[in-house]
Amino acid sequence: MKHLLGTESLSHANALAILDTAEEMAAVGEREVKKLPALRGRTVVNLFFEDSTRTRISFEAAAKRLSADVINFAAKGSSVSKGESLKDTAQTLEAMSADAVVIRHHASGAPARLANSGWIDAAVINAGDGTHAHPTQALLDAFTMRRHLARLAGTASTGTDLAGLRVIIAGDVLHSRVARSNVWLLRTLGASVTLVAPPTLLPVGVEHWPCTVNYDLDAALDAGVDAVMMLRVQAERMHNSFFPSTREYARRWGLDDARLARLDTLGLADTIIMHPGPMNRGLEISSAAADSPRSTVLAQVRNGVSVRMAALYLLLSGDLHDDAATPFSKDAR
Numbered sequence: 001m002k003h004l005l006g007t008e009s010l011s012h013a014n015a016l017a018i019l020d021t022a023e024e025m026a027a028v029g030e031r032e033v034k035k036l037p038a039l040r041g042r043t044v045v046n047l048f049f050e051d052s053t054r055t056r057i058s059f060e061a062a063a064k065r066l067s068a069d070v071i072n073f074a075a076k077g078s079s080v081s082k083g084e085s086l087k088d089t090a091q092t093l094e095a096m097s098a099d100a101v102v103i104r105h106h107a108s109g110a111p112a113r114l115a116n117s118g119w120i121d122a123a124v125i126n127a128g129d130g131t132h133a134h135p136t137q138a139l140l141d142a143f144t145m146r147r148h149l150a151r152l153a154g155t156a157s158t159g160t161d162l163a164g165l166r167v168i169i170a171g172d173v174l175h176s177r178v179a180r181s182n183v184w185l186l187r188t189l190g191a192s193v194t195l196v197a198p199p200t201l202l203p204v205g206v207e208h209w210p211c212t213v214n215y216d217l218d219a220a221l222d223a224g225v226d227a228v229m230m231l232r233v234q235a236e237r238m239h240n241s242f243f244p245s246t247r248e249y250a251r252r253w254g255l256d257d258a259r260l261a262r263l264d265t266l267g268l269a270d271t272i273i274m275h276p277g278p279m280n281r282g283l284e285i286s287s288a289a290a291d292s293p294r295s296t297v298l299a300q301v302r303n304g305v306s307v308r309m310a311a312l313y314l315l316l317s318g319d320l321h322d323d324a325a326t327p328f329s330k331d332a333r
């Protein structure tokens with residue numbers, strides 16, 4: 001497997017290989033000297049056509065901890081603003097001997113286009129494309145859930161999947177590449193997923209996804225849950241009105257203070273609260289929920305570095321097997 005474009009076709013074996021390697025990378029992160037020589041002499045290009053804080057910084061930290069040379073490219077301030085195409089931009093970077101290109105793009109399918117085009121030889125890692133996929137976010141979320149399960153069981157997490165874990169993913173599913181990548185990866189790892197959203201914020205065809213759908217957050221919580229993942233309301237992608245008001249949205253679909261307290265009332269003492277960030281505090285999540293001891297928001301960011309180190313290392317060392325092809329990844333290997 002040369003590229004990481006999505007999670008839909010990522011096999012159980014490859015997902016576990018990335019998560020297990022991320023555990024080893026996390027152990028390196030706890031040493032005084034946090035660097036490994038594994039990618040010395042290799043070049044990683046971070047190609048960001050869309051804004052990012054967490055993903056861009058953690059890919060940079062991950063590549064540097066593996067001793068790779070890192071080139072950071074942001075479309076803003078580059079020749080893209082003069083009309084340069086993705087092909088010409090990619091080939092310019094290829095001329096700088098890139099071994100891996102980490103790409104975030106507003107267009108769904110742009111990373112696959114880069115991987116399949118023959119324009120470049122580098123491994124391509126999707127750092128988020130349109131509403132399609134964000135595979136390393138889903139992997140770091142799975143890593144966070146797996147560590148939580150292991151802590152509860154008092155065991156090591158290495159080698160285990162998420163069988164039996166009950167996950168709610170709530171909010172703006174329609175615009176969320178995080179939700180899509182999580183649904184597929186969690187299915188592969190054996191978790192059960194319930195999507196909760198207003199009908200207007202669910203995509204056409206969601207009934208074919210490997211999950212259940214509920215419009216009522218309270219009913220979904222009442223059924224029992226181990227991890228509640230709140231999604232950002234992506235106002236910048238909304239060109240219509242999808243709900244009556246932000247107040248109404250927070251009341252019906254937000255993880256507010258009352259629902260945070262309800263987790264205690266329901267006896268869900270070990271349920272964690274997740275959010276990929278950036279958060280709209282007071283809209284999809286209250287500050288009390290985001291900052292509560294249940295929240296894994298900062299652990300997710302921390303785990304992102306370990307997971308991205310694992311993905312870079314495994315792809316560039318050729319240690320992942322070929323997975324089955326999907327429409328977005330076929331011919332990509």
Ligand code: CP
Nearest residue numbers: 052053054055276277
């Ligand atoms: N979760 C996530 O992708 O955050 P950024 O947009 O800050 O990278």
